[in-house]
Amino acid sequence: MSGPVEVEYTGVRELRGPLVVVEGVSGVGWDEFATIVLDSGERRHGLVLEVDRDLAVVQVLEDTAGMNRTGTRVAFSGSPMRIPVGAGWLGRVGNGRGEPADGGPPVLGGSYEAVGGAPINPVRREPPNDPVLTGVGAVDVLTTLVRGQKLPVFSAAGLPHLELAVQIAAQATCGGEPFAVVFAGMGLTHADTAFVRDGLAARSAARELVLFLNTADDPVIERLLTPRLALTVAEHLAFAQGRHVLVVMTDMTAYSEALREVSAARGEIPARRAYPGYLYSDLASLYERCGRIRGRPGSLTILPVLTMPAGDITHPVPDLTGYITEGQIVLSADVQAAGTYPPVDPLASLSRLMRKGTGAGRTRADHPAVAAQLIAALARSRQVAELADLIGRAALSPTDLRHLELQDAFRDRFLPQGTDEDRSLDDSLDRAWEVLLTLPRSQLGMLPADLLDTHAPPRREERR
Structure with a gap:
């Protein structure tokens, strides 16, 4: 998953939550991938969050439990974390670190790509103009999802957002064109994980699905990595192999809470509701990886799912998500109380790109x-x-x-x-x-x- 090891350090100054502070480093860069070897011989992995003169702050993907300052060695790879990409991921299940979680062999790809991704040149972006049909009537008719769009689902505790996410991931199509779904689950319970795997078993068996699942008892750092792994695999399937790819990410509130926890461990000054001040740019770094690129046949569409604490749509996560994305599908507790599924509130929901992807030649003239x-x-x-x-x-x-x-x-x-x-x-x-x-x-x-x-x-x- 990383390049060749170049330098190894033993000067661990501090262990703080999921972080390791290494001193005496030289030539180490931000976002560099690290391998951590404990005195027992156990190997863990990490990413460089911050470099200050000869100090490097490393977030440990498997957490720092059981680690000692003495006897711990940290080796920096000289490059960002990379993951194998390609069609080998189709039909496979990975964990929050990008390792196989289905009992199968390691995924081998023709190339490795940096998990952080690369921004799309705005000049090369093509406007979304064709639909992704989900098989859910309320979505397809009233808030049509368009290829290359980012359209979030706003939900609340107790509403069936996971059921809706799995249903869309299982049913979505692009009119017979090459299609794939990448599903990233963050902070799921084990029951939820089993539900996702069972609900998407048929699509996985057809080799049209990639699953990355992070459970609630996994290290919190993995929750930050899961959507980036999913998007990196999806980008290659879309822009290198010409597929139309739908990325479903749930739950982005769990992701944001993990970001807040890591920020607190780093001692950063908190902003609104204790979330870090860079929450907006961090979410944008995920959502903006979707789109269509001129000259390439594929597309990448993102459907993030998030829960609004206490149903508050002004909470920082839905609020900032709404600024970045192109509409929202809002689930209603009142509709749910009436026993209706899916409990979509049509008047609170909106797809700003719907006009680009509907009408004659795309869906239906009327x-x-x-x-x-x-x-x-x-x-x-x-x-x-x-x-x-x-x-x-x-x-x-x-x-x-x-x-x-x-x-x-x-x-x-x-x-x-x-x-x-x-x-x-x-x-x-x-x-x-x-x-x-x-x-x-x-x-x-x-x-x-x-x-x-x-x-x-x-x-x-x-x-x-």
């Missing part, structure tokens, strides 16, 4: 208009429902009552879906039409007349 009209109708339905709570249903107009019917139809016939139900886009759009046609034609002003003539029989207006 898709953009249907999605816009459905969102507008749901917004009006919510207003009517609030009005009904104040003055009672008996005081509502016939049109207002139709909007309440639409709200019920949306929750009964469009939104509900099984956790293993792969719903086609045509089926989802047809359901959207069915919901919309609970309204009179006069309330569907965002739909072109030719579409209404096709989908709304005239006799419906006669009965109104």
Whole structure:
């Protein structure tokens, strides 16, 4: 995983949490990969976080438990941490250090790439313009995911965000083009890990999936490494091998808490809610690795999943994520309480690049208009429902009552879906039409007349 060892040091000044402070170093650089040999002969690995004159601060991937200052040797490789990349990862499961966790042999790749990655030249970026279909109707119709986009899922404790992430990872497609999914799990329980592996077993057996799983009892440093390993493997599959790759990362709040813990161990000055001041740039260094590159056929799309502590969307992690990404899919506790899966709040959710990836030649010609009209109708339905709570249903107009019917139809016939139900886009759009046609034609002003003539029989207006 690293280059040849060049220099070895024995001057360990301090062990502090997951950190080792080595003195007397020379020529050591930031982000350099290190091998740590204990006096028992055990080998551990680390990354250089900071260099100050002859001191180097190394974060130990396996933690510092059982280490002594004396007898510990630290060897620096002279290069950043690297991982083998290539199609050999497809169908494999790795841990948070990039080592096989499925009992199989080491992954051999034609080349090794630095885990930190390299930024994409903005001049070479191509705008996203084709959809990634997830098989989840609420996502595909109302917040369409576009190739090269970064679209987070905002959730809260107790909501089925992991189930939704696994379902999307299991069902996502790119219209028959070469496709792969890289799933990075951070801070998962062992039950969650088993659920992820079982839910994605079929895609893994088809060699369309790479899994990196970090559990809650693994060293916290690995949690920072897991998404970087996943993105490095995904970048090679996308930009070197021409696949369309979807990277699902869950849970980014667990990742951010790990970053806060390491920052505290380093003695850094805390910022908002004790998170480090560089949380924004650190998250951006992950999210901005997606996209499309001019002259290369592949694409890299990111779906980060995060939980909002106490459902607070102004919490630093969702707040900063919202600044970096292009929309959000918001899960609602109210919808979940009604027994509906997936509990998506359509009015709080948004895909800013949806118009780039929908319409004739991409999804269906009526898709953009249907999605816009459905969102507008749901917004009006919510207003009517609030009005009904104040003055009672008996005081509502016939049109207002139709909007309440639409709200019920949306929750009964469009939104509900099984956790293993792969719903086609045509089926989802047809359901959207069915919901919309609970309204009179006069309330569907965002739909072109030719579409209404096709989908709304005239006799419906006669009965109104």
